[in-house]
Amino acid sequence: MSGYDMTTPQGVSRTWSWQGGSGARIWQLMFLDSGKVLGIKRFPAQKSASLFCLDPETGEALCDNFVLTYGNDQDTPVGEGWMTGLETTHRELLFCHSFQHGSPEHLGLWAVDLPGRIVLWSRPDLVYAANLGDSLLVYRTSVFAGFPERDYWILDSLTGHELEHLGTGHERPNLLRNSAGSEESRQGILLPELFQAGAEPVESIGHGAFRVEGFHCLAVECGLWVSGLRIMMGDCVVYEDTMAAGASMPLFNNFLIRGSTLYYIKGNENLISVVLK
16 A cells, blocks of 8 residues: 555645555445445456455555455355455445356355454355345245245344345335435445447546546557546546556446545556545
């Protein structure tokens, strides 16, 4: 982690940059209620993945290279150490999933206190459906008369204990799922919208007097893309950086805003924090 403060006259301050390791791809980001930054990074060459947790003010790694295992004296990594992802958060807990064998469908739920480097509880047999706040809607898939069906439960978010068995009916689970807010609204995240989908697409997030844009340019001579980021105040560019160069496709959804902070990924390996004030 390299920390610094690079303030422009307009008040845009690049506060820190965190490096995930050589060959890393920072894959997903989420946030705890305290604002701590959580993520998963993948190492394609090694077919491995691990979790990290950063202090939002300094970029200091509170936890890094944490690998989910099945526990109970088993050191076997979840998802063969590669096929894992972030599902949701609650208070200071991160919930992770694996995948069904040979399928993109999720399977399993692990409640992780990442700063404490411990798994508080796990249910490898269940699938996450919705975050209801203090509880989680989950289900188990089974087959009846040759047809797949879902058997639903409500779990306590902090303990994983079963609070209620809803059965295989869909009406109440659907109502609960529809009443749950999106991850973006629950975590206070603003994601970019694609507003120009032409030859050189542009993404944008508005935040007060600022507009953050992701722009993507194709180098015709080599057929590769450059994806950049700029912060605008009106028609004035107050900050600019390159997120990726020489890519086979545009690098979409590579930045977000939470509170007054912009987070973006540069060169796959680096997470950068910029305060907008």
